Amino acid sequence: MDTFASRQQMVDQQVRTWDVLDARVLDALIAVPREAFVPSRYQQLAFADTSIPIGYGEFLLAPKIQGRILQALGIQKSDAILEVGTGSGYLTAALSALGRTTHSIDIHAEFTATAAVNLKTVPSANVTLETCDAFAGTPLGSFDAIAVTGSLPVYDARFEQALNIGGRLFIVIGADPLMQAMLVRRVEAAQWTRESLFETVITPLTNAPAAPRFVF
Helix, strand or coil: CCCHHHHHHHHHHHCCCCCCCCCCHHHHHHHHHHHHHCCCHHHHHCCCCCCCEEECCCCEEHHHHHHHHHHHCCCCCCCCCECCCCCCCHHHHHHHHCCCCCEEEEEEEEHHHEEEEEHHCCCCCCEEEECCCCCCCCCCEEEEEEECCCEEECCCCCHHEEEEEEEEEEEEEEEEEEEEEEEEEEEEEEEEEEEEEEECCCCCCCCCCCCCCCCC
C-alpha cells in the first residue's frame, strides 16, 4: 500500500470537506504516518472516516475531528501545548508538528507506553509523555494551547486556568447524544471567551465530574 497517497486521499476526501483548510494542519496530517498509530487488527481502517478502538473503551478520533481540533487551536511554532488524553499518540504527533513543545498526559500507562513506541516513527516530534489523572488535583502547568480529547459532561474550569494569556483550549462538553465542541480563549488574567464550534459525540474523559442529578 502507498501509505503516503492514502494519507493524501484521507486529507482531501475527509478533512478538507469538513472545512479544515489550514495548510499547516493539512501538511501535518499528511506527514504523520497515521497507520503507525492504529492497532494492528484495525489496520484496514487506518485511513477510514471513522473512530478506531484502541482499548479501555477509548478510540482514535476520526481524521476530520482531529483536523478540526488542530485548526481551531491555531497553533503557532512557538507554542507550548498540553494534550489531555494521549491515546495511541497520533494527535500528539500532529500537535508536535505544529508547535514548539507538546506535553501529553493519559490515565492509562499502557497508552503512554504504546504512544512512546509509536512516536518513534516521527523522529522530529518534541513530546513528553506522562501517566496521570487530569482530575487528581496536581497543577497542569501553563500552556499556549490545550487539546482535551475526551468529553466532559459539564464544563470544568481547571483546563482554562492552565492557559497562558492568549492561549486556546479545545474541549467537548455534554452527554450522548448531544455534545458541543468549544474553543476557549484566555484574553486576560481573569477573562475568557467561549465559542461553540460544532456538534459531535466522543468518549467521556475518565474520571470527569458527572453532571448534577435532579431529584424530584
